[in-house]
Amino acid sequence: MNNTIDKAKYNVVEAPAGYSAPGLFATSLDKAVGLARKNSIWPLPFATSCCGIEFMATMAAHYDLGRFGAERLSFSPRQADLLMVMGTIAKKMGPVVQEVYEQMSEPRWVMAVGACASSGGIFDTYSVLQGIDKVVPVDVYVPGCPPRPEQIINGFMKIQELVANESLRRRYSPEYKELLESYGITLM
Amino acid sequence: MEYNIVLQDLKDHFKNDILSVDESSDIFTIIIASESVKSIITFLKDRYQFIFLTDLCGIHYPEQEKELGVIYHLHNLVENKRIRIKTFVTKENPQIESIVSVFVGANWMERETFDFYGVYFVGHPNLKRILNVEYMDYHPMLKEYPLEDATRTDKDDCFFGR
Numbered sequence A: 001m002n003n004t005i006d007k008a009k010y011n012v013v014e015a016p017a018g019y020s021a022p023g024l025f026a027t028s029l030d031k032a033v034g035l036a037r038k039n040s041i042w043p044l045p046f047a048t049s050c051c052g053i054e055f056m057a058t059m060a061a062h063y064d065l066g067r068f069g070a071e072r073l074s075f076s077p078r079q080a081d082l083l084m085v086m087g088t089i090a091k092k093m094g095p096v097v098q099e100v101y102e103q104m105s106e107p108r109w110v111m112a113v114g115a116c117a118s119s120g121g122i123f124d125t126y127s128v129l130q131g132i133d134k135v136v137p138v139d140v141y142v143p144g145c146p147p148r149p150e151q152i153i154n155g156f157m158k159i160q161e162l163v164a165n166e167s168l169r170r171r172y173s174p175e176y177k178e179l180l181e182s183y184g185i186t187l188m
Numbered sequence B: 001m002e003y004n005i006v007l008q009d010l011k012d013h014f015k016n017d018i019l020s021v022d023e024s025s026d027i028f029t030i031i032i033a034s035e036s037v038k039s040i041i042t043f044l045k046d047r048y049q050f051i052f053l054t055d056l057c058g059i060h061y062p063e064q065e066k067e068l069g070v071i072y073h074l075h076n077l078v079e080n081k082r083i084r085i086k087t088f089v090t091k092e093n094p095q096i097e098s099i100v101s102v103f104v105g106a107n108w109m110e111r112e113t114f115d116f117y118g119v120y121f122v123g124h125p126n127l128k129r130i131l132n133v134e135y136m137d138y139h140p141m142l143k144e145y146p147l148e149d150a151t152r153t154d155k156d157d158c159f160f161g162r
Helices: A029-038 A050-059 A094-103 A115-119 A149-164 A174-182 B003-013 B034-048 B106-117
Strands: A019-021 A024-026 A043-047 A082-086 A109-113 A140-142 B018-022 B028-032 B052-060 B068-076 B081-089 B095-097 B120-122
Touching (some): A043 A050, A043 A094, A115 A140, B003 B018, B034 B068, B034 B081, B034 B095, B106 B120
Parallel strands (some): A043 A082, A082 A109, B095 B120
Antiparallel strands (some): A019 A024, B052 B068
């Protein structure tokens, strides 16, 4: 179907597949919800170490994560969609990360930025948690030490793909409940 | 204030507790018996104005008879003089009197020394682990324990060159 809007003048997000007519656009609900959600992800920057500095560069003007809809960072998990864990997490901090994850409301995603959050990184020691996937389920891992802002943006775009294609019933499914129980997180 | 005057005064008051003196490094160092730590530090603080406790840390020399050491660094702010005090205790009975009543800042430093070396500070108001998780059952900085986490399950030795 042809769009009557002149595309050359400004950028808008591409519409999903659907039936369009003058004054009408019909598509399936999860595509429309996915489109809305993926372009307004509000991250919670759980920045602990050096990867947090790279995230600061990513949010700054040059790389600008705000272009992707993540302009409003939230340091309260109650109002965040995406938990971005950036930096080394010590074993003492592990239960804190899990508590922050539990306080987020559905739908929520987790991105492990950097080698330390993904697997403990260079710190194979008695005090460092060897990957945050020991305490929370992770959706996207961004390797690097630290990853460049372009890589963090790449990870963010992968999260956007996951958000856009997620089924609306996923969070109520028994597999999801089982996944959370394996981490010791019980849904109410 | 010259160090040899301080040393002579210390030797007069604490005859056999000053075990040895080391002037070879950049800070004047004395090695003392562990029973008189608090009295010597109080003496230096009151008499010679070493009013600033720069550091309190532990060390482990497995080849010595008294394996665990606690090292105090004191600083005289008025004359800009530093002194290092070393004491050693055995692993079987690693007890030293706590200096928290002399220097309040020693509170967390003694907790850290307890956490990593197992040195028990008698008279400390709250001696429990400070940097490691509470359920850790060993003292990690002792030389017999490796740096790597022993409870890790996902490490494949062939990838790590072992």
